[in-house]
Amino acid sequence: MSTATAPGRPPAPGAHLARKKRLFFPFFLPAVALYVLFLLVPTVATVVLGFTDWSGAGDTPEFTGLANYSELIASDAFRYSFLNTLLYIVVGGVGTFLLAFLFTMVLREMRGGKVVRAILFFPNIVAPIALGMFFGIILVYRPNRQGLANYLLESVGIDAVKFLAPENITWVVTGCLIWASSGFYITILMAAVDRIPPYLYEDSDIAGATPWQKFRHVTLPLTWDVVGVAGVLWTISAVKIFELVFVLAGPGTYSPPIRSWTLGVFVFDRSFGDQGAPAYGTACAAAVVMILLVSVLVVALRRLMRRDVIQY
Amino acid sequence: MTTTAPAGKRTPPRKPKPAPTARGLSPLRALGMAVVWLFTALNVLVLYWLVAAAFKTPIEIFTKPFALPRTWFERGQPFRNLLYAWDNAGFGRAFLITVVLVAVASVVIVLLAAPAAYALTRLGVRGSGGLTNLFAIGMGIPFQTVVIPLFIGMAEFDLTNDLFGLFLIYVALSLPFTVFLLTGFFRSLPDELEEAAAIDGASPSRTFFTIMLPLARGGLITALILNAIGLWNETLLSIVFLNENANFTLARALFAFNSAASYQSEYGGLVAGVAIVVLPMLVLYLLLARRIITGLTLGAGK
């Protein structure tokens, strides 16, 4: 096609690049158009709607300034939602990563490690709603007809636990979250660990490093960047936890008690959830809080995790 | 000095001795091993429970969680729970809808995301980095944030309670992750092939379709699979955007079935419903575990 150029010589790079650049818009526009239309514009709309009072159903939004936000601050439901979300992000995150770290120490040199990893990973491809229903059944407390969890506890002589009692539910959900998501983070971290040259571990063996020292001096510093990315991923996904809590903590038909709510449940409840007319304005305000929370956490995390880039 | 060992003198041990380093069990390692095995065993157990319970009566589910299912088999109705869920939760139709919706949406997502990712990484356009970050930010926006304006907006165009509307939303909301994932793949491709194609006189678009796309095949397939999994499990949007049973996706149907089945004490059916949603993913996973795992880690590691 580039007949103008002599054989054996590349076309002038400028010309080629310019032709390539002409592809940019046809290639980029469809995706970015959808992205802006369906994600950015609605996000802005949500921010705007957060300043209004609106119950939908033909009603028109009415500007109320910060009223929604002061309502949120005063609302117990919101307070629980916010604190629980924070709890799931922080405690669930710490638990998940501790577990993942513990696993990296062992899985690296374990036979059958790949199979184990695959098994641990599996819950991640199960719909959260199915997980929630499933946990709801296995965590049943019912003397003489216990769910699987209590059945196991009782069969080893431990008293059954009221997992689903409201005062326990946040911790149970945290546990379930850790169970369900640790496989994913184990996999990510293990992939990073696998990239660490084995001779570094051999050298630490010769130095006589304990597993903890190997983790502390080799694994952690060399996977730090991946840990950072994984932390961001965790934050992003933990902020929107919804189905698992909704189905696990409640009867499934109605919203669960507010004590177990997350921001995701709050937004859902206020917009499409429980009794009463929707409060789209309040829901949008809460959604804005979700964005703020995730932004603040991600920025903080990035700052906290900042280190020199490691070059091999 | 010379030693020539007679052949066959040595018989290999059943398994070679581990290095002395691996032998010492530190408390931490012991703990780690215990947790790993416990965790793994638990996962296997739970999976077994799920599959077994899908064939059990409620009494069996709760009183003999480990026993193999019996009652329904004895009564000649081994698939009773699955049939119940299939009929009463409309899983039959939902299954079909989900398969088609997920398949078409995943393909379209990749078809849109691949050129965009290519444009962002390999066309040398100034500002590409910033635009890539713009897409990356989209991954951090929770669905809950956009669902209300989206719903109102879609309603304007009569696209609520409509599978095409849901399809559009699925495609649009999956783009940030997919574009981001694919930029990683395209960035890792060598320049030489593209240059060689240019020297051979291929037009830039032709280079993209005949050289770069096939090269990025691994990434495209990964993106396809990951989107398929994500959309298969998607619940929130389908709750909001689908009202009629006739349109329900599997996860949506399961959500509706959950409350109905509890009112009706239909634990067998409930577990079977969960199984119907989970098992196809299990099969897919067994077939593609490696690809899924490497894909996810690639996506995350970038």
Next chain:
Amino acid sequence: MASVTFTGTTRFYAGNPVPAVDGLDLEVADGEFLVLVGPSGCGKSTTLRMLAGLEGVDDGTIHIGDRDVTDLPPKERDIAMVFQNYALYPHMTVAENIGFHLKIAKVAKTDREAKVRDAAELLGLTDYLDRKPAKLSGGQRQRVAMGRAIVRSPQVFCMDEPLSNLDAKLRVQTRTQIASLQRRLGVTTIYVTHDQVEAMTMGDRVAVLKDGVLQQCDTPIGLFSKPANLFVAGFIGSPAMNLVPARASGESAAVGGVTVPLTPAQRAGLTGDDLVLGVRPEAWRVSGAGPGLSAVVEVVEELGSDQYLYCVVDGVVSEPIAVRTPGMSPWQRGEKVVLAPVAESLHVFDKGTGERLPD
């Protein structure tokens, strides 16, 4: 300091019925520099890793001094290892890298710093102590790896091809540095390489391995002048020794019109009539005519100081015969020549067993 003794040491790898190292018997004297050499897959690295404790030992024992270390973890063996890739920790500075083992061993900080400084000085790394490995040249990295080994003052150095990542010039330079450093420190050293030049130039003694079996262990001169078998004969020396099949008849052996006498001992050692004559390139006499193998010069390599001729001898050997002649000799490509071996430099091997026949 201490000696190192392998006794019947054997290593298998999972799924492979052939041992990677088979009944190795080897003794390394205190302070000796021993080079393990052989083609890739011969088991030399495995041997070193068994000594370091990075591999299990399936059979036999390893002693360092009087201590049986066969089942000891690496840290209790008092060894240091230099890896092929140096195994420098990318996130640590040079000083941290060198001091890492001391830190793990809980050496007090001031003590540690002093030792690191000494080692850095010894290796000329003082100016680089705060750098990360990525900012160092290949030679500097190599020295950091050395520094990490010597700072521990171990009883034994294990070096696994430590020069293979350097360019040719630096390799020559560094190899003398390592050798002299070792002589200065006097630490027993086991050095693995696949490069026979390194082996010959550095080692007090060289052990040649093939397929997990020790072929010969001797001084460089011993290996060169009295290779124990055909493998060693072909492996040591460059260009390699020419191996010419011959047939014994009576008190001599004949090949292509050349007859060489056999000693009684050689005759006694023969298992059959077939033998192999080993002739180093410099042990040929080349002439235009006369008794010997008639050959055609196929390639002439002129090095200035030396000249190598590669000559085809039809019907006797399949490979061209390498011949070293003084530089600027008049031989031309395509020229017909006659090759005659120098009798006193001949190596005679039994063809059946491949073993060298006693002189």
Next chain:
Amino acid sequence: MRSTRLTALAAVSALLLAACGGGASGGGEDALALPGKDEYLAAPCPEVGTKPTTGGEFTYWSMWTKDEPQGQVLTKAMNCFTEKTGVKVDVQWLGRKLLTQNLAPALNTDDVPDLFDQDVSQVKAAIVAPGGTQTVEDVLDYKIGEGDKTVRDVLPRSVWDFPANKDADGKIFEIPYERIGNAWWFNKDLITDFTAPQSIDELFGLFDKAKENGMAAVSQDGDIDFYNAYFYTQIAERYVGAGGLEKAALDKTGQAWVADPNLAKAAEPVERLAKGGYLIDGWDAAKFPQVQQRWADGEAAYVFLGGWAPSETREYLAKQGGDKGITYATFQFPQPEGATHRVVEQLPLGFAVTKKAKNPEAAKAFIAYMMNKDILSGIATVADNLTSRPDLPTPESMTDIKAALDSDAEKTIFMDGLDALSGGKWVESVFYPLNNDLLKGKLTAQEFVRQLAAKQAEFWKTNG
């Protein structure tokens, strides 16, 4: 294969829809079914009184699922309606959350059903308040297919004419087809020497006796907030009368709760219930409906539930695969000491028509048809519940509740309609959390009302 009862069970809806009246033979489930179910479903369709003049179709979003008894009755009604009028019904079985998950969002669109159903108080909060319905007062004058009888002729005024059933214009928005009352339930086979309690003390006497007999006294699905609320509201209503609780809840200062000492007094029996260990072990870690199932299994003596108790528990027992049944019996909360009001709670479930309905006429005609005795009786015979027509037969287990509902006592909506206040947010943030704590014994009666007062004042400040 098809001869086993379980096949029948699996294919129950199919069988029933196909009207195979004689169908399955003597299995456990059928033994427990109310007599008359098969006959009802197999019966010929009655004539339609008011035929729609337009529309070949209308859309109905149902609060039931297809397989539930009510779903079966409604399916029969729709099939008959189609058979007699040719009007097709596009039905969506959406379940209890259809209002907020489906209907309320859909009201923003033009894609709305013509007809839907749910209890009056939820519909009012979620759909009527933002103006999503049209009045159905005209349906009162539709004929129902029994001669000249109209809807107004067969439904007593009290069933439809009450404040909670009025929209902004004061017109009614729902025609009830089912009435739900509530009561203490017990199994007559297990509690043989029963005498209805006349005081709170006697009620606890019953509980104590149950405990002595080795049963738990009261079963309670603690994860449903509004189930937990029944105890307090039932007792408090007797002190303050219908509408009294709503009035207290609407007090912006919250002081109403402490000003009237009766409101604290009403909490005392709940405190006693909590602290006396009368509630079944595990009630507070419940996953609905497992605790009511434990009552059905005979682990607890009593359960306080709405009129749906028999249909839900009977289905449970059938699905357990066992063949033991329950002889259902009920009694009302006894009048607490010093209480001056006689109050009965009711919850009408009915049909409403959306404002944007495209086929309102057909939908309304169907509502009227539903009131036909041969159709509506299914609510009693198949679904075990009270119909909105007093003249239809009553399931035996419901007779006491019906008597209470038909008595001249004050009537109020369940929980005095508290759950509709401020779109449900009041109960959610003020009442339910404190009431749950009361029922768990974490609060005394006094603390309960004091905290209610404080919390409520705070609530109305931001939700005014």
